[in-house]
Amino acid sequence: MTRIVRETDPPTGSLPRLAKADSRELDEAYSARVGEVLDLAGNIGAILMASGMPATATMDQVTGIAAAYGIGRCEVDVINTTIHIAAYRGPTSPAATTLHTVRSRSMDFSRLAAVDRLIARIRAGELSSSTARDELDAIITAPHPYKxxxxxxxxxxxxxxxxxxxxxxxxxxxxxxxxxxxxxxxxxxxxxxxxxxxxxxxxxxxxxxxxxxxxxxxxxxxxxxxxxxxxxxxxxxxxxxxxxxxxxxxxxxxxxxxxxxxxxxxxxxxxxxxxxxxxxxxxxxxxxxxxxxxxxxxxxxxxxxxxxxxxxxxxxxxxxxxxxxxxxxxxxxxxxxxxxxxxxxxxxxxxxxxxxxxxxxxxxxxxxxxxxxxxxxxxxxxxxxxxxxxxxxxxxxxxxxxxxxxxxxxxxxxxxxxxxxxxxxxxxxxxxxxxxxxxxxxxxxxxxxxxxx
Structure with missing residues (x-):
């Protein structure tokens, strides 16, 4: 009788389970690149938000950039003026976090297109995080294509x-x-x-x-x-x-x-x-x-x-x-x-x-x-x-x-x-x-x- 009336699936759907891992291994793997990767992803997300991209699409792009550089356990929270990113580093170590503020909004479609191409190359594994950061700086400081x-x-x-x-x-x-x-x-x-x-x-x-x-x-x-x-x-x-x-x-x-x-x-x-x-x-x-x-x-x-x-x-x-x-x-x-x-x-x-x-x-x-x-x-x-x-x-x-x-x-x-x-x-x-x-x-x-x- 109990088997007939008892539910077997979780009431709120399946939630992700955190696999047990050695926090020292995570620290060694992440410490060399996690700060640079999160800063790169946050800056790109700020440009996308400033260009009018929806928050969920921005979250997907930021998460994809982090995952492309091996930061798989990454949580992204985007609101109208703020992007907060946290990377999981094990059950005993604090998460690596970064916060970016969208200070101004401007419709610059040439910059948006350049960033879109940069994201495609990042997700294809063609660029290191340092090279991608240099290219992003060049995109941000580049003049407009015409007067x-x-x-x-x-x-x-x-x-x-x-x-x-x-x-x-x-x-x-x-x-x-x-x-x-x-x-x-x-x-x-x-x-x-x-x-x-x-x-x-x-x-x-x-x-x-x-x-x-x-x-x-x-x-x-x-x-x-x-x-x-x-x-x-x-x-x-x-x-x-x-x-x-x-x-x-x-x-x-x-x-x-x-x-x-x-x-x-x-x-x-x-x-x-x-x-x-x-x-x-x-x-x-x-x-x-x-x-x-x-x-x-x-x-x-x-x-x-x-x-x-x-x-x-x-x-x-x-x-x-x-x-x-x-x-x-x-x-x-x-x-x-x-x-x-x-x-x-x-x-x-x-x-x-x-x-x-x-x-x-x-x-x-x-x-x-x-x-x-x-x-x-x-x-x-x-x-x-x-x-x-x-x-x-x-x-x-x-x-x-x-x-x-x-x-x-x-x-x-x-x-x-x-x-x-x-x-x-x-x-x-x-x-x-x-x-x-x-x-x-x-x-x-x-x-x-x-x-x-």
């Missing part, structure tokens, strides 16, 4: 093509480009003076809004027909593109809620700062008698313009990759991701589905393309996923919500802002699902080849 003014032009191109994706006129595209380049130069100068990013995003929101409104105000006198809505929305997309949307939602889905909460709160605060800058300019324009601007929540679907919008979407993704100093192959890979996402979005939206569902459906192929480009050694998947969703960021919905709130339409405004947040979350979730689907399909193919042999 800063090229990145500024790329930010302008991003705004230009984003406005084109939303159906703007040629004049609106140029105004968006000039606003984006001004944002880049002004915020770069403010960053040198140590101004917190919150206020930089507020200044960026004001700059993205003021020129289109001024031109709209003066357009009757100049004999022009200018619609400022899409021009402002494109500027907001440029600001939102720098936020770690994919990483925050990816952390939440993959089981890192603490890091996800930190990144998502940072995203919310920077978005709120952008909203504050936009709201200030709109309020001042209203006080000084600027004409009323009719703002819609989203651009109308236009399947007849599918080729043009796909081209604009691909160019937007490539421009963002170049603005973040991506290599040429990575920019091409990002263009493929942007094109795939834009096609899926327009086709899904043409079927009458909502913006949230269309955004999710568009992000899945972006994740697939990112992993495919990684297999072709063209770019890290993070580059393609972050750049690929840029043409789909909900700048127009966010602008509509801000404007509705300022005109005392609070229910409509907050609903539109929440819709923008839902679209952003759907984009990040779709990218995560696309990457997961690629690994499942690839694993099945590998198993099928093994069975056939």
């Amino acid at each position: 800063r003014w090229v990145a500024t032009l790329a930010w302008g191109a991003l705004a230009f093509f984003t406005a084109g994706t939303l159906g703007a006129s040629l004049l609106a595209c140029f105004v968006s480009a000039l606003s984006a380049m001004t944002i880049d130069r002004v915020n770069r100068r403010l960053n040198r003076h140590g101004l917190p990013f919150f206020f930089q995003y507020a200044v960026g929101g004001a700059i993205a809004t003021a020129p289109p409104l001024v031109l709209y105000w003066l357009s009757p006198k100049l004999g022009l027909h200018f619609e400022p809505t899409v021009a402002i929305a494109a500027g907001l997309v440029v600001l939102l593109a720098g936020l770690s949307l994919v990483g925050s939602v990816g952390d939440l889905i993959s089981g890192a809620p603490v890091t996800a909460a930190g990144r998502f709160f940072e995203l919310v605060m920077m978005t709120a700062a952008t909203i504050a800058g936009v709201a200030l300019v709109l309020h001042l324009a209203n006080r000084f008698g600027a004409p009323f601007v009719a703002i819609s929540a989203e651009a109308p679907p236009a399947l007849a313009e599918l080729p043009a919008r796909v081209a604009f979407g691909a160019a937007s993704a490539a421009a963002y990759a170049l603005a973040c100093y991506a290599e040429r192959t990575a920019a091409v890979a990002a263009a493929f991701g942007g094109a795939a996402g834009t096609i899926a979005f327009l086709l899904t939206q043409g079927l009458g589905l909502g913006a949230v569902v269309a955004s999710f459906a568009a992000a899945v192929p972006i994740g697939l393309v990112g992993r495919l480009m990684e297999r072709r050694s063209l770019a890290p998947p993070l580059v393609v996923s972050i750049a690929g969703i840029v043409p789909l960021l909900p700048g127009l919905a966010l602008l509509h919500g801000i404007y509705a709130i300022l005109n005392d339409q609070h229910a409509v405004g907050f609903a539109s802002v929440l819709s923008a947040m839902a679209i952003g979350s759907a984009l990040a979730a779709g990218v995560t699902l696309g990457e997961w689907s690629f690994w499942k399909v690839r694993r099945r193919r590998v198993m099928a080849r093994g069975v056939s042999r």
Whole structure:
């Protein structure tokens, strides 16, 4: 009777058992390299986190680097700003530990690609820990692949093509480009003076809004027909593109809620700062008698313009990759991701589905393309996923919500802002699902080849 009702498996699943080992042997084996290996792995993990990589993916990379150098019993804990690594050295010896802080965040895709190649060589056993450390130092101190003014032009191109994706006129595209380049130069100068990013995003929101409104105000006198809505929305997309949307939602889905909460709160605060800058300019324009601007929540679907919008979407993704100093192959890979996402979005939206569902459906192929480009050694998947969703960021919905709130339409405004947040979350979730689907399909193919042999 007891055998029938008694459970034989452990209640919480199998836990790793620590094999008994001589602590002196572990110390002798580890002492020569454990400090250098842990420092190398921690520095690489800090670069990955600063580039927006999800916490779980960073943990896997850090653990793999340690294991490549024989540090098999290694525990890694990653949160939003800290990486803690502990290497087991036996039951009677204290663990070897190291702590690294992620002090700054910057989208530098050329550095990310170089680190990705370095990790591949480390895990293939091609480099000693000292050689890998020297190469990492060279990567960190290396100059950007091109001048800063090229990145500024790329930010302008991003705004230009984003406005084109939303159906703007040629004049609106140029105004968006000039606003984006001004944002880049002004915020770069403010960053040198140590101004917190919150206020930089507020200044960026004001700059993205003021020129289109001024031109709209003066357009009757100049004999022009200018619609400022899409021009402002494109500027907001440029600001939102720098936020770690994919990483925050990816952390939440993959089981890192603490890091996800930190990144998502940072995203919310920077978005709120952008909203504050936009709201200030709109309020001042209203006080000084600027004409009323009719703002819609989203651009109308236009399947007849599918080729043009796909081209604009691909160019937007490539421009963002170049603005973040991506290599040429990575920019091409990002263009493929942007094109795939834009096609899926327009086709899904043409079927009458909502913006949230269309955004999710568009992000899945972006994740697939990112992993495919990684297999072709063209770019890290993070580059393609972050750049690929840029043409789909909900700048127009966010602008509509801000404007509705300022005109005392609070229910409509907050609903539109929440819709923008839902679209952003759907984009990040779709990218995560696309990457997961690629690994499942690839694993099945590998198993099928093994069975056939």
